[in-house]
Amino acid sequence: MDTTQGTPAMMDDTLTLPRSADGAQRIDCRNIKVFYGQAQAIHDVSMSFPDRAVTALIGPSGCGKSTFLRCLNRMNDTIENCRVEGEILMDGENINDEDVDPVLLRSRVGMVFQKPNPFPKSIYDNIAYGPRIHGLANGREDLDAIVEKSLRRAGLWEEVKDRLTAPGTSLSGGQQQRLCIARAIAVQPEVILMDEPCSALDPIATARIEELIDDLRSRYCIVIVTHSMQQAARVSQRTAFFHLGNLVELGDTNQIFTNPREKRTEDYITGRFG
């Protein structure tokens, strides 16, 4: 199952926490079931996410891939009537436990949304907000360093370094999305969840984000939900195909796209439905 193509860690590693060795499983999900009221959206899904690799979740609309993604940082808690069953292990700890603080969890598991949603504040404050509320910076210089590092890592620094006080909403769509990624990076997460991060962007901006995802892979466990199979093929190392709330097939991206084991996967990939 382990097909991670690990790359050596970069030198400036101050933003990343010590983590498990290459190839280890960062998140292990066991028998996840999600209910919206009476309706079951996810049926008994078990899968794991390797560290320092991109896992893509693909599938037709309404198949539950976004719902599943939101289980990983307990964003489903904010939805009324939504109930999650099963175990999600991170560092051997079940994040669905009552005594796990979802707020702390979300600082370890960052998230980027479909539509870029920078705060209506300055670029600087967008990045600095997370470190501030978590007390990650001691003083102004420290915070400045975090902001610069996060923006550099998101490939946005050169474009915005002269206008950090400009509102984040004044950037273009692609820049906004990279700002959101920088914002997620700034709180030093171990996992980054991306919910169709490019669906609101033009192809050039999409290409930049994909490059960025590829760069980030060396430090984070990345889970991306996408509608574009080409994108999944380009950026991910592992792919999971969801259909009607079931995990149909999970495997190496190459294998899924070239030699799917399941008929349904093949039908979807070749465009027969979805």
Added chain:
Amino acid sequence: MTDTVRTSAPSAAAARHLKRRRARDGRFRYYGLTAIFVALGALAVLVLTIGTQAFSAATYNVVRYEVTLDPAVIAPEGANRPADISRNVEGFYGLVRDNLLKTFPEAEADRVSRRELSDFVTRLAVLPTARLVANNPELVGSTITLTAPLNDDLDLYLKGQGVRERKIRAGAVSSVQGDQDGTFLLSGTGAFEAVVAGLAAGSVDRAEDAGQPDVLLTAGVSTGRLSDIGAGSARMELLTGRAQDFAQARPAARIIVSAESERTISDRQIAWVLALREMGRVDRVPRWTLLTNSDSTYPELAGGLAAIVGSLLTMLITALVAMPIGILAAVYLEEFAPRNRLTEFIEVNINNLAAVPSIVFGLLGAALYINFLGMPRSAPLVGGLVLALMTFPVVIIASRAALKAVPPSVRSGALAVGASQMQTVFHHVVPLAAPGILTGAILGMARALGETAPLLLIGMVAFVGDVPRSPADESTVMPVLIFSWSNNAERAWEPLTSAMIIILLAFLLVMNGLVVFLRRKYERRW
């Protein structure tokens, strides 16, 4: 929309359909325009009627009196401390009356005319001068010019509103002959032809029982009443001044339509006030007292200061109570409360509360605050609390709408970087909703500012002559003052009421302007 860009011509049926559809569009647009013009027209009529009324109350006539501050009168032995002087209304009033009697000695003749002359100025009108002298004792013994507002009826007369009259320029009077009964015979070729014609023309539209119209003839500071008017001569009873003034003059005649007994001012008073004006002692000045005086039983002295301060104090209490409660309730209900039967019930009842007639809140306030909690009657404290009860459902509803308008992406963005729910709400959602929340709160306050009914029930309708110093003092508010003034019988209150309405509207405009300003300044797009 246009079919000129179509490549193929539409069929006849389709063309008819298209035509009908366009006609519908056009009609709808006209309906909308009509609705807007009707609304604007109503607004214009309102502003014009109140505005013209108020305009006449924006100025008033004051009379100047040269008085010598005789120490024996205003600061007699044993009563010459500043406090005594400021209370010595009778003394100052006596000076004014003596000055008037010196100017018009004929008023000494009988009690009635003495009273008519002293009516020119109300006793309390000398209070500001008394206070001035009390604060500057060195003025005692000197001669000063004392200015006092003219009696409201005479003020209206000078503004051309009190009495219906027609002015006619008479011809040259060539001779004035005294008669043994004290009257004068004025003659001049065709001198009164115009007056006779005017009387004839006027008699047509007069009621049968209106009595004989009075004709006054004025030359300079002198005025007389005419009788036995013919084209070339008339008999005149001199009211004030000297008969010789009429000789070789072209006097002005006034045909006063209503009889003297039906008027609030007599012919003599008219004669005197015209003389005062001729002497240049009457000035029409801006009526700042409307903003600096408190309520009075005399319209020429009445002002809205106590009511304005009362309104401000009441609004302060309302804001302090309704805004925090309303906003916190809205934030809790919108962002934290679970959706269940209980919160639904609360929600429905908040909406119901907003629809409760305001007078019911007044009853509640009277029962709860005054009877049960024993708070002072007629006080801004109670008024503010009652209005807060009335306002805070409005604040809750507006704030919830503003919070709902904040896109969920902002919330999830904050949650995703690990903000707690409270951090999300207070760092991101509330700042974005703040302009909307403030708008709702200020509009709610504006509604409370114009509220009359609930305040009547807690006794804020009482006559209040003093500016309230604290929220626990007796007070009234602007709309209640307007209500009280509009109930007064004298005609002079009518323009005053309008002026007070304009002041109230000005306050409301300022509040609404503040809303627009805040929204422009702080509204953020996302």
